[in-house]
Amino acid sequence: MAELTGARWRKSTRSGDNGGNCVEVADNLPGLVAVRDSKDPNGPALTFAPADWLRFVGAAKR
Template structure:
């Protein structure tokens, strides 16, 4: 993944103060990048889009069978 073309976004629930947030870049071909919003130059985790969708769905539902 080349993060130089990433469009990073934070959750709308992160609030104005920044806080403890992650940023997600889902505009990259074949990958979803995740990084710490407090350290944008730091390391980036990379997930396959299907794995990221599964993670997001599980955090919404709390049901690992969905």
């Protein structure tokens, strides 16, 4: 996970106090967007090309 060094993780502003059942996103890294489970910050992360992430978020909003 060396490419995620320096990632600034954030939760959605829509995430409430739901017992930690959230995902976190880091979109400050050049050329990729990373997503992880907030309950397991040292666990695996999924990575996406920025354009793919934008398509996913757009589809989820629709």
